[in-house]
Amino acid sequence: MDHRSARRLTLAAALALGLGSVPLYSAAQSQNEPFRVGLLLALSGPAAAYGADERAAIEAVTERANAAGGINGRKIELIVKDTKTNPTEAARLANQVILDDKVIAIIGATTGSETLAFADLAMRSKVPVFPMVGTQSVTDPKEAFSKWMFRMSVPISTDLPASFDRILADKRKRLAIFSEEDAYGQQASAMMAEVAKKSGQVEVVEHASAPKAATDLTAQATRIRNAKPDAVFLATSSTGSAGALLRKLQEVGLEVPVYGMAGIVQKQIIKNGGKAAENLIAPALVNPDEAGPLTELFDLLKNKGGVAGFGALLGANAMATVVQALKAGATDGPSLRDKVETMGPVKGYAAAPIKFSATDHDSWTKETLFYVTVRDGKFKNLDPK
Numbered sequence: 001m002d003h004r005s006a007r008r009l010t011l012a013a014a015l016a017l018g019l020g021s022v023p024l025y026s027a028a029q030s031q032n033e034p035f036r037v038g039l040l041l042a043l044s045g046p047a048a049a050y051g052a053d054e055r056a057a058i059e060a061v062t063e064r065a066n067a068a069g070g071i072n073g074r075k076i077e078l079i080v081k082d083t084k085t086n087p088t089e090a091a092r093l094a095n096q097v098i099l100d101d102k103v104i105a106i107i108g109a110t111t112g113s114e115t116l117a118f119a120d121l122a123m124r125s126k127v128p129v130f131p132m133v134g135t136q137s138v139t140d141p142k143e144a145f146s147k148w149m150f151r152m153s154v155p156i157s158t159d160l161p162a163s164f165d166r167i168l169a170d171k172r173k174r175l176a177i178f179s180e181e182d183a184y185g186q187q188a189s190a191m192m193a194e195v196a197k198k199s200g201q202v203e204v205v206e207h208a209s210a211p212k213a214a215t216d217l218t219a220q221a222t223r224i225r226n227a228k229p230d231a232v233f234l235a236t237s238s239t240g241s242a243g244a245l246l247r248k249l250q251e252v253g254l255e256v257p258v259y260g261m262a263g264i265v266q267k268q269i270i271k272n273g274g275k276a277a278e279n280l281i282a283p284a285l286v287n288p289d290e291a292g293p294l295t296e297l298f299d300l301l302k303n304k305g306g307v308a309g310f311g312a313l314l315g316a317n318a319m320a321t322v323v324q325a326l327k328a329g330a331t332d333g334p335s336l337r338d339k340v341e342t343m344g345p346v347k348g349y350a351a352a353p354i355k356f357s358a359t360d361h362d363s364w365t366k367e368t369l370f371y372v373t374v375r376d377g378k379f380k381n382l383d384p385k
Contacts, residue, residue, distance in 0.1 A: 034070075034077040035326060037062075037319075038097035040108030040118075045085025046212045046240050047110045049268040053311030054132055054318075055080065056304040057297075057349075058107060061319035064300075071326040083109055085212070087117035094118030098125045104333050105130065107152075107318045110311075111237070112138055112183040119145040128337040130321060132314040134159055134237065134263060135184045136191070139361045150340055150356055152318040153310075154285065154364040156188050159261040162283035162369045163233065164195050167202060167259055170281075172231035176206040176224040178245055179235035185209065188235035188261070205229050212238055221248035231256055237263030243272020250276040257281055262369065266309030270374055281382070283369040285310045285350065289378040297349040317348035317363070 039058060042051035059078065066075045079101045083090040090109050097103045098121065105128050109115045112135025119138070122129045123145040131138050131149060136156045139146050167175065177192055179185035189207060196202040206227035208220035224232060232249065234242050242264045249258070260282035267288050270277045288307045291298040297316055301307050321340060328343045330336035345353035346363075354363035371382040 034075040036077045036079055036101055036103045037322060038094075038101060038103035038106040038108070039078055039080045040083050040090055040093055040097070040106055040110075040114070041080070042085040042110035042114070043080075043082035045083075046238050047085040049239050049266055049308070050132070050237075050263075050311040051082075051085075051110045053266075053308050054107075054110060054315035056301060057312040057315030058319045060300050060304055061316050061323065065323045071323070076323070076326070079103055083114050085111060085114070087113045090114035091117040091121065094121055098122070098127055103127065104330070105322050105336055107315070107322070108132065111135075112187075115149075116183060119143070119149065123148045125333070126337070127333040128340065130318040132311065132318060133184065134188075134261065136187045137183065141359075146361060148337060149361055150321065151362045151364075152314045152321070154262055154369065155362050156184070156191055156261075158362070158364055158366050159263075159283060159369070160188055160191055161195065162366055162371075163259050163261055164192065164199075164202075166281060166283070166371055167231055167233070168199065170231070170257060172257065173202060174205045174227075174229045174231070175202050176208070176227055176229035176232045177204060177235055178220060178224065178232060178241075179207070179209045180212045180238055180241055181209050182212055184237050185212075185235045192233055192235060210241060212236075212241060214241060215244055217241070217245050217248045218252075221245060221252045221254070224249065225252045225254040229254075229256060232258045234258060234260040234264065237261070239264055239266050239268040239272050243269050243274075243277065246273035246276040246279060250279070255279065262310055265372055265379065266311065267379075268308065270377055270379075273374075277374045281371060281373050284372045284379075285364070285368060286313045287370075287372050287379045287381055288312075290381060292381070293351040294349065300349065313349060317346070317350060317354060320348040321346045321354070 062076050081093040107130045112133040115131040130152050132152045134156045139151050177189050179189035208223050258279045262285050265284040325336045325339040328339045330339040341358050345355045372379045
């Protein structure tokens with residue numbers, strides 16, 4: 001689903017769900033009530049592996065804040081909803097948490113298409129959103145809703161060039177692209193094709209795609225093999241399709257490096273890809289098998305299943321940002337939005353602080369990324385080239 005399709009879905013869903021009468025913004029919560037924050041996460045469906053990690057981390061940060069007395073005596077209450085990795089469901093639930101639960105912020109969604117499905121609604125309701133997605137258009141300054149979006153992941157424009165740098169360093173010349181048919185996949189595949197063309201050093205010899213929920217990728221793997229690439233690029237954030245393609249490429253006899261992006265650095269990709277996952281090389285925000293500089297994150301989640309991938313880091317940082325804004329004096333959606341723009345760096349749980357401003361709603365830089373591969377069933381850090 002591309003950006004325009006997602007926006008059309010937003011409007012169609014709004015009409016179907018009766019959102020035409022949405023007020024200009026949700027009223028502030030009463031002083032004696034907890035601060036309510038909506039979590040719109042993919043707890044089922046193709047992106048569930050991410051949603052589960054995001055939820056565990058968000059809950060852990062919230063529990064710490066509440067155990068310390070909350071915010072000036074007011075606790076934080078999480079309103080958790082399962083979007084099912086479905087944009088229409090995400091739009092319906094956004095309407096529910098904004099109008100019925102009167103949340104002052106939304107953390108989510110887990111995917112770009114879901115986020116775009118309620119972006120206009122959040123803007124009209126003056127509820128800031130902290131999406132954990134790389135989809136480029138979520139923070140596109142040309143879009144009015146971008147003023148209410150604070151990205152809690154690396155955008156494609158940061159993540160993808162890091163992956164391409166590695167492709168160049170490894171002297172790969174013939175690249176095949178596999179993409180999921182959603183906003184993230186379409187934007188990433190188009191950007192990779194453009195970056196490769198501009199480089200003059202890499203030729204895109206094939207581009208295959210599939211729906212996010214697809215499990216049989218025989219046709220796509222065969223097309224890629226027949227194009228005789230010396231590398232494959234995964235324009236996907238789903239460990240399901242990425243793992244399925246890794247296995248199928250090996251089955252059809254193609255043994256070349258497969259380059260991904262930070263979103264698929266999850267333990268689930270090793271489970272889904274099996275031995276074929278050892279062909280994977282990707283930039284990463286976190287190595288789930290090595291704490292490295294992220295010991296605080298690993299400590300945070302040691303009693304909640306541990307760190308399975310970057311979803312844990314994104315969820316922890318998203319909630320840490322909301323908590324810091326509340327401590328800075330935010331009391332409702334508009335003031336929380338303003339505090340995030342002006343309160344300065346957020347320490348969070350990453351190797352370096354993240355920071356937003358009035359002109360920059362992307363929180364990560366290329367310097368936060370490092371490279372990993374898979375060896376003997378575990379992620380292993382690679383030396384930069």
